[in-house]
Amino acid sequence: MESKTGKVPIWRLTEESSQHLEDVVVREFPLTIILNNQEVVTLLCSPKDLEYLAIGFLVSEGLISHKDEIKKLTVDEPRGEVQVATEDDKVLANRLGARRFIASGGGRGATAYSTTEVTNQTKIESRIKISTGEVFALMDEFIQRSEVFRATGGVHSAALCDTRGILVFNEDIGRHNAIDKIFGECFLKDIATDERVVITSGRISSEILLKVAKRNIPILISKSAPTDVGVSLASDLGMTLLGFVRGKRINVYANDWRIAHHGK
């Protein structure tokens, strides 16, 4: 497996000094996902856990629903391809091509939601609760795990957790990719996502919110800001949304009843 980072020579300047040294930069890698011999998409990603990314993407897009459907899964890293064959050999690639919806800075075209997707989305009913202390502990563990970010400043992290700790963690140059890698791993390893918590380093726009809602996640925690539509979707879909979780502070944007806090 290729490395997520590479080294480049840099010239580091301050007002008073200059130094020639080596710096670590994050790598970008074009991955083409092929479903039943049809090209679905090419993603720019970090070259690691490509099978998780491919499956997570196909699941997020609704192109695969059950693990049993997958007949064959081949990672051809030299060619930058993941090939997936499904049981009924259905041809689905055009669904994506037809939707030329390009998302915000952190977003990706094909994953942006349509109104139908929102109205079809079931409300999240989980009665799980989380305390502020648990949120701070999860964020501490999350930041500890974000190694590539610390080395390069150029990636996003995502994690699936329960209230006690991180279960699945990944990093990728794309914030959508990082979440798809998490969900892809869960899907392939039969790790349930209901009653669980997702943490992301990235901004919560509508398309991220909906991607997480589709996995029936009751609590979403971000180090960053939500958008207005992210907040209203969380509110409507019954998801507890926490943003700007940094340095022992939390902003709760929606469905605060899942937070156990003595000051309530």
Place this chain on the structure above:
Amino acid sequence: MESKTGKVPIWRLTEESSQHLEDVVVREFPLTIILNNQEVVTLLCSPKDLEYLAIGFLVSEGLISHKDEIKKLTVDEPRGEVQVATEDDKVLANRLGARRFIASGGGRGATAYSTTEVTNQTKIESRIKISTGEVFALMDEFIQRSEVFRATGGVHSAALCDTRGILVFNEDIGRHNAIDKIFGECFLKDIATDERVVITSGRISSEILLKVAKRNIPILISKSAPTDVGVSLASDLGMTLLGFVRGKRINVYANDWRIAHHGK
């Protein structure tokens, strides 16, 4: 013109306290760009300067090359549309639909580069130089101008500068959009981009690098990290690339001969 931000009620928690208050969040707005009655793309963006975004996008995609081509430009904000009609009424929309290339976390599908684009890209020949003091002063001014970022933490900024100051500035939830708004404004107002400097708050991936190279910009400055491909493209295309410009420190990743520094 609609506002770039909205207000939402939040519940702010620390370990010891809790407060109900109003917080400012960045808005997201779906904008559909229509060229000669054909839908080209729908972008999630900040609802401001939509005509700059539409034109900048079409210019970056190579769908418009000269201002004279534009016969009509209509912003229909209630419908979330910008309609552009060109002189020869050419039908170009399918070019984008055919390229289902989805970029990294901060990227956008249709703007990712193809190998042909890179080999067709002319090397940047400008002999302009910039001093470290000028870089620090530009970054200070850039941060001063980033108002929506300060209010919401949820946007990217971009600016076209000369070595003495900012000429054109914009903010958007998308880092590609922020740069397209800059270039769209330059295009419509006949502001030359040659011999100029671009500053961005966002990560420098290959697609951002190439977008800026297409406008023949010799110096690109980022507050954030570049990717490995961003660095090698900058090097090959003759662009001076500065990253992590923060707190009076600069990393120079490519073509350092344009930097005037006493320590050289």
